Amino acid sequence: MKRLFAVFAMCVLVLCGCAKNGDVNLDKVSKNLNTYTMNLIYNDDHTLNGSQTLRYTNNSDTNLKTICFHLYPKAFTKGAVNKPVSSTNETKAYPNGPSYGDIDIISASINGERTEFNLSGLDNNILTVGLLEELEPCDKVTISLEYKVYVPNINHRFGYGDNAVNMANFYPVVAVIEDGEFVLDPYNSNGDPFYSECSNYDVTLTIPTSYKVASTGVQTNSTTLEDNTTYTINAKAVRDFAFVMSEKFEVASEQVEDTTVLYYYYDDEDYKSNLQAGVDALNTFNRLFGKYPYSTLSVVKTNFVHGGMEYPNMVYISDVVEGADYTNVIIHEIAHQWWYGVVGSNAFRFPWLDEGLTEYSCVLFYQENPDYNVDPVELVKNTNNSFVTFVDLYTDVLGKVDTSMNRSLDEYNTEPEYVYMTYVKGMLLFDNIAEVVGRDKLISTLKTYYAENMFTNVTPEILVSALEKVTGRELVSYINTWLEGKCVIVTMD
């Protein structure tokens, strides 16, 4: 995600996510992945009827008796403990006052046979489906779910606003298994509280014909019957599926090698340069990190409370952001296609890992694209000094400030503290690594890290060990001083 934040009164806005493409054959990759088959019908009253079948393989080394899913819409219910926005953003997020959403699970079946299910977690946000018999490692099972989704009136990842309907994190998504246990971290208004495995999606989506739709994957067919249009959408080896609909969308596109970059927008006289920013970001990151493996990348203007949000093959750009900040959000969210999309991580547990690297990727973008008139040296300096100001002011007010970065989303004391330790200090950490090991070595590490970890989930240790391998140096203790909040960051002149 991209947070836009002001540094108290004195600072400006500081920057604060055939299928053969390149060397990667997505058909081949997709063979080993779980597949969601979904039939989704979006109704005029902002509800969605969903029917979904997940073909699931037990890739853990434990026998499974149940399968757990995240029900993210539960964060949007009335009285939810883990709310989607912090109190400071509530007014901005809800354009017409409080509004609530939900997901009702209607039925669950295993291999076609009805089975028991239950909801647990603070906000009933975890769905557990009982298996009829234990699922052994490497065995497969088909879990079918029927559900109804109630979409709230909120400018968020999931919600409808005046200009568009954002449909992300709306369906039951199977939890990742680690050490034999499902990882069931709850929602959090800080950051992107999501963690999932790459999967395939075969989606049939029916929506009112008046809407145009941007989505993850490739729209292969559409049929219009009276007032509704049904789209067939396929996505291979992506870690989530999302779509955005608007009656106002206009669409511009450009081909970059094997990828079509699409820009869905409204009220945008600069649409050509915004499409170009998407094209330039894709070209730059293809060259620096390794090739984007998908055939579409949609940049989507929408009503969204924060700056932007990343989903596979698709990024949200908030319609309240303007000028150079808008361009910066496009670049940031596209960088997430590498750091979140293709190389995934647990964004609840290690939010600095993808956000820090994504913010630093923007620095690299400006180094490579001087036409954007953003001096990368100034950018790092301003980011550094904004961090120092934050720490000084918070220390004055609170007596001390925790500058550790190795915290989960729910371990940050305040939203600004989260933003400064993950995005701001995250960028500074990667810039410092570039200084310590050399920019070329950092970039060649990122190339290796990308190539070796495509379509998987990584941990910080994997990145540090990739750095150590390329540089031949011991770097754990140096990087830990940053993560543990022990390094001192001083004002830069």
Ligand SMILES: [Zn+2]
């Ligand atoms: Zn981000």
